[in-house]
Amino acid sequence: MNGAEYLVKFFQDKGVDVIFGYPGGSVIFLYDVLGKSTLKHVLTRHEQGAVHAADGYARVTGKPGVCFATSGPGATNLVTGLANAYLDSVPLIAITGQVALNCIGRxxxxxxxxxxxxxxxxxxxYMVKxxxxxxxxxxxxxxxxxSGRPGPVVVDIPKDMFMGTVDISVxxxxxxxxxxxxxxxxxxxLPKIIEALSRAERPLIFAGGGIISGQAGEELRKFVDYTHIPMVTSLMGKGAIPETREDVLGMVGMHGKPAANLALSACDVMLALGVRFSDRVTGDPKKFLPDTAIIHxxxxxxxxxxxxxxxIPVVCDAGKFLNKILEKMKEKKTKFHVQGWLEQIKEWQRKYPLSYEKGACLKPQQVIEEVARQAGDKAVVVTDVGQHQMFAAQYYPIGGVRNFLTSGGLGTMGFGLPAAIGAAFGRPGENVLLFTGDGGIQMNIQELATAVKNRLPVKIFLLNNVCLGMVRQWQELFFAGNYAHTLLEGNPDFMKLADAYGMKALKITDPKEVAAMVSQALSEPGPVFVECVIDQGENVFPIVPPGGKPSEMLGRWPGEAHISRIS
Amino acid sequence: MKHTLAVLVENQPGVLSHVAGLFARRGYNIESLAVGETEDSSISRITLVVEGDEKVIEQVSKQLNKQVEVIKVNDITNDEIVVRQLLLLKVAADLAARQEIMQIVEIFRCRIVDIGKRSLIVEATGDEEKIQAIIKSLRPFGIQELVRTGNVAMVRGVK
Known part of the structure; x- marks a missing residue:
């Protein structure tokens, strides 16, 4: 058996059902073998598309995503996707071809x-020498x-290794x-943690991506059911347990839900599970919750x-920790006193709801709310990066683990479309909903071909505001409206573009058309491109200004005419 | 405060760049680094001297531990340890100065390993303070070349 045959067999033995990749000189021998095998390979239109697709596949399935690329430019095109997977702890195996052993270093x-x-x-x-x-x-x-905290691994294989003989009998x-x-x-x-939580007046669970990658959603649900301690999540923790529940307050952070951010700021004991306290949550870490006891x-x-x-730090898998603590608490019949605290939170939710102004202009929030209403909380939702990403995080309640895919750590524009393609392969038969922007989609727009070629049920909702919305928002709020290079004049006609790729294209301009168009997009088989022409000036609120505390949110609150800080 | 870390790693290519890269990218300061094979040829030992408070050193140790090829990280700063570094120093030495240099060499119990027409090479081992003292004593004669290693350290046996 040669090296290429061994690799194909290895992935088949591991239960890999699809590989994303792009051939080239150094992997031509591998592709020769792959092409004759039964292992499915998806040809993307750029190596970055392949690595993000493998990432999307891994996020929805929990299994490692696998991608192939050739040496040199093929390998360097993977770089952004690898960094993206690393920051979000996604298991990936990237096989890169390398020049032959005797050519290395020249x-x-x-x-x-x-x-x-x-x-x-x-x-x-690893390099195979x-x-x-x-x-x-x-x-x-x-x-x-x-194992442990998952992540991407690169195996660099010189060209001649694919042809070398592997003796699998020894x-x-x-x-x-x-x-x-x-x-x-x-x-x-454990005893200290139970003591701290049961004595707390304002306890809070802060759940992150670790719950999802550690498959601990069920354990967390049982824990919340037993203790009635309210829960907030990071962006990566969305869907850790269904967000439709009353005790799940939603996402915290720079654009977190107001009540979630207020609960975070006011809690006296925090149980942080599988989170890494990113600066998008903490602001200035030195000023973050100085009086809260954090159990991490x-x-x-x-x-x-x-x-x-x-x-109280604990090095432990979240599921194992939750099982142990629940067992101990049931044994001791531990009681929690959270009634007053829950009422306080409800009061905040009444006083500071998420809201936006409906008018003649189409608003991005309305599109997301309508898609959520029709597609439901069990759908797979993928986002790109920017304002629409935050709107999706705020307005799309996620009902299941591995149902919300977003580039959290690296914030990679261009992640959305290829990740949605990977997700569609990981969850065959399900609609995959992509929210993207006109900036993000143009960073990997070539993958429309991959979606069409494979007839994937990816529903693309392009929230088109003809600008880089998030940067534009910062320029408006913090740079005196100097919109330097954020307006994307010269965008293509997306309808014609989708049509050129052979994709069904719909366009929404009027808020009154949203329901019918969304319904059509969701019922149409295969990929659909829905361009939503939205209000350019819409901003994401609330916003915690950079370096601020989570409670210092700017937003437009009911009964107030202007943007103000919660006081 | 300076900390001495003894790090056992798999003896494989790339390990040193992993460790050095980690320090550069996380902004930790390496004071010195010495690496070599141990009694088990498949394991290397890196002796690191790192500047930082307890919090920084804790992060350094955890980040090192996360590396796949790192087997064990020991902070031996507060242990009873023997610390040594090696110095080679070429000092200008005409006939008039030679006698005095040789006396200094004797006092510090170091050795002369090369005698040239106008220079001597002095070899010394010792901890940081001793090495500094030797350099200081020989400086007036004119140091032509100087090379030294980072610290290597070992915990003393139970008495």
């Missing part, structure tokens, strides 16, 4: 040191991608990880006390 044609380039932005990488190592490297790469030498076991401190901390549970020890100091 600036050969299409040679790039992808191991060196990606070192700071991925979990780990001897064919005998291939099986052991692949096994370890897979384990590294999925058991391959395993790479042994010699790390000692990690102390998690769970047993000593994370599988990655390096996250504990990295950005904010944890009173």
């Amino acid at each position: 600036d050969s044609f299409q040679e790039a040191d992808i191991i060196g380039i990606t070192m700071p932005i991925i979990k780990h990488s 001897e064919i005998e190592q291939l099986p052991a490297i692949m096994e370890e790469a897979w384990n590294v991608a999925v 058991p391959h030498k395993r790479i042994v990880t010699r790390k000692g076991p990690q102390k998690n401190g769970l047993e000593e901390q 549970v994370d599988i990655d020890a390096a996250e504990l006390s990295k950005n904010v100091i944890a009173e």
Whole structure:
């Protein structure tokens, strides 16, 4: 068996059902074998499309996404997608071809040191320099991608390795990880945590992406049902348990829901589960919740006390932690006293609802609300990056884990369309709803071809405001309206463009058409492109100005004519 | 405060750049770094001297631990340790100065490893303070070339 055949067999044995990629000189031998195999391969139109698609696939399935690219430019085109997956802890395996062993280091044609380039932005990488190592490297790469805090792994394979012979009859030498076991401190901390939470007057759960990647949604739901402690989430934690529940207050942070941000600011004990206290949540970390006791549970020890100091740190998988603590609490019949606190939160929700002004102009929030109303909370929702991303996070209640895909950490414009394509492969038979902007979609618009070619039920809602809305908003609020290079004059006619790719195209300009158009888009089989021409001046509110505290939100509150800060 | 970390890593290509890259990108300051094979040839030991408070050192250790090839990180700053670095120093030495230089070399218990027409090479091992003292004593004669390693350190045996 040669190296290429071994790779194809390896992925088939691991249960990989689709690979995203783009061929080239250094992987031509691999593609020769792949083309004759039964392993499904999706040809994207750019390597960045392939890596984001693999990322989207991994996010909806929980299985590693796999992508192939050739050496040099093929490999460097993966870079943004790898960094994106790393910051959001998404398991990926990227196989990059490399020039032949004897050509390495000579600036050969299409040679790039992808191991060196990606070192700071991925979990780990390997270069296969001897064919005998291939099986052991692949096994370890897979384990590294999925274990602990998941992440992307690059395996760089020189061209001649694909042709070398792998003897699978001899058991391959395993790479042994010699790390000692990690102390998690769970047993000593549990009584302290239960004590702190049960004595708290204003306890709060802050759940993040760790709940989703750790498959701990069910455990978290049981925990909330037992304690009645209200919960907020990070952007990455959306859907950790259904947002349609009353005790789930929604997203916190720069554009968080007002009541969620107020609860965050006022809580006396916080149970933080699988979050990393990103600056989009904390603002200035030195001023973040100085009087709150933070219990921080994370599988990655390096996250504990990295950005904010944890009173009680626990290195643990979220599901395991929740099981243990629930068991202990039931045993001790621990009671929680949250009635007054819940009423206070309800009062905030009444006083500071999310709202926007409806008028003659089409508003992005209205489109999202209508799609949510018709498609329901169980649909797969994908966003690009920018204002529409925040509107989707605010106005689309997510009902299930792995149903909300967004570029949280890196904030990668261009993520949306290819990630939606990957998601459609991961969840066959389901509609995938993409909210994107005219800036973001043009960063990977070539992938319309991939969606059409594969007849994927991706419903693209392009919220077109002919500008880079989020930057424009900042220029309006913080740069005296100097709209430097944020207006996207010269945009194409998106209807003609979608049509040119052979995609069904719809356009909404009037708020009254929204319901009918959304209904048509959702019932149409295959991909649909819906251009929504929206109000250019619409801003995302509330907003916590940079460096501010989560409670210091600007917004337009009921009965007030102007934007003001909550006081 | 300066901390000494003993880091056991898999003896593989790329490990050192992983560790050095980690320090650069997270903004930690490496004072010195020394690396070499251990009694087990598949394991290397990196001795790092890092400047930072407890919080920084805790983050450094955790980030190091996260690296796939890192086996173990020990902060041995507060242990009973033997710390050494190696110095090679070429000092100008005409006939008149030679006697005096040789006396200094004897006092510090270092060695002369090369005698040239107009210079001597002095080899010394010791901790940071001793090495500094030797350099200071030989400076008046004219240092022509100087090279030194980072610290290596080992915890003393149980007495």
